[in-house]
Amino acid sequence: MATANDAATSPTGPETTGPQCAIEVANLHKTFASRKVLDGVSLAVNRGETLAVLGRSGTGKSVLLRVIIGLVRPDIGSVRILGEDIEGLSLDRLGDVRKKMGFLFQHAALYDSLTVGQNVAFPLVHHRTDMSKADRDNRVNELLAEVGLENALNKMPSNISGGMQKRVGLARALALDPWILLLDEPTAGLDPISSGEIDELILKLQSEHQMASIVVTHDLHSAKTIATRLALLDRGRVVIEGTFENLAQSEIGLVKQFLKQS
C-alpha cells in the first residue's frame, strides 16, 4: 500500500507554479455564543502535503475547515490561500479563490434534487461555461470512474449508500481540478473496506494532482495512511503538530491518551 510520504515526494503535478505554501492560517479565534471553538490556531500546509487534523468531537476541527474556505468568518486571525488573504475579499474574488479549492463535507452534502452525474457536473456547469456538453459529460464520466462510480451516473443521491455519497462528494470536489482539498471526516461512518478505499483514493489523488490537503478525521489509522503531518486539536488549540512518529514519541498526556484510545 502506498503511503502519504510516497505521494508527497512525487515531483510532478498539473500545477507546479505559484506559492509553495497553499494554506496558512494564523492565530484563528472563533466564538459561537459564549463557546470558544477556535482559540489561536495557526497552521500551514504546503503544496503536495496532507495535514490530518485530529481531535475529539467538538474541538473545532470542522469549524477550522469552514473558516479556511470562508463559510465562517473568524473573530480574529487570518487565512491565506495560495498567498492571498481571504479576509475582506469581495464575493467575486472569494469565489475565484474557492474555485481553486475542493471541499468534501462530512455528510457529502449532495444536491438531493440532482442525479449523481448532475451533482458532479454542477461546478463545471457554473464555472466552465466554455466547455461543450460532450466535454462536460466526458469529464463527469472520468471523475466518476476515478472514484469507482461510473455506473451511478443517473442515480439519485438518496438511492446510493453513505460511502458512495462520500465518493460522489469527492468527485464533485475534484471537478475543477483544485489546488487545495479540504476533507471533513471522509471515512466517518464507513465500514473498514470503504474507509480503506477512500484512503487509497486520496493517496492516488495526492500523487497525481499534487494538491495541498487538510483532512479532518477521528480515524487515526486513516490519518497515518494519508497524512504527511498530523495536528491534534483540543479546546480550539493545536496541542501538537508533526509526523506520526513525533506524536508517538510525545510525552503530552492528551496525545498519549488519544493514540492509546485510537
Place this chain on the structure above:
Amino acid sequence: MEVRSSMSRFGATSLLPSAIVFSIVQEMGPTITGLVVSGRVGAGIGAELASMKVTEQIDAMEASAVNPYRLLAATRILACILMLPLLTIGADACGIFMGWLAQTLVAPISLHQFIDSGFRGATLSNFLPPTFKTAVFGLIIGLIACFQGMRTRGGAEGVGRAATNSVVLASLFVILADVVLVKLILVIFP
C-alpha cells in the same frame, strides 16, 4: 347569493354582475390569490430552502463558488413576481365564472349577458392596477420564504419552523401590503 338577496331588498339586482366582477377583480381575486400562494408556494420555498440549509447543500454551493442567493433565492423571487399576476388573472376568471353560475342558478342569465353587464362602464384602470399589485405580493412572498428558508438552523424542527413562519409572515404582510396598495391605487387612479 347572499349579496343577491341583500341587493334585491334595495331593488338593485341589475347591478349584481357589476358588483361581482368589480369585487372579484379589484379585491377578492388578488387578495385570495396572494393568500393561497403564501400558503402553498411560501411554505414550499421556505421548507425546500430550509431543508437544503440544514443538509449543508447551500454551504456546498457556496464552497463551489456559486452564489446561492443568486441561484436559489433570486430565481424564486422572480418567479413569484411574474406568476402572481398571471395566477390572479386565472383566479379572477374562475371567480367571475362561478359568480355567473351562482347568479344563473337563481335567475338564469347567459354568460355573455352577465359579462357584458358586469364590465359595462369599466376602464383598464379599474382592472390593471389591482392585478399588477399582486407582483408586489409575489415579491413579499418570495423574499419572506427565501429569507426564512436560508436562515434556518436546527434540523427537522428548523425546517418546520421555516415553513410555518414563511406562511404566517407572508400572509400577514400580503394583507398589510394590500391595504397600502389599495390606498395608493385610489390616490393614483381616483
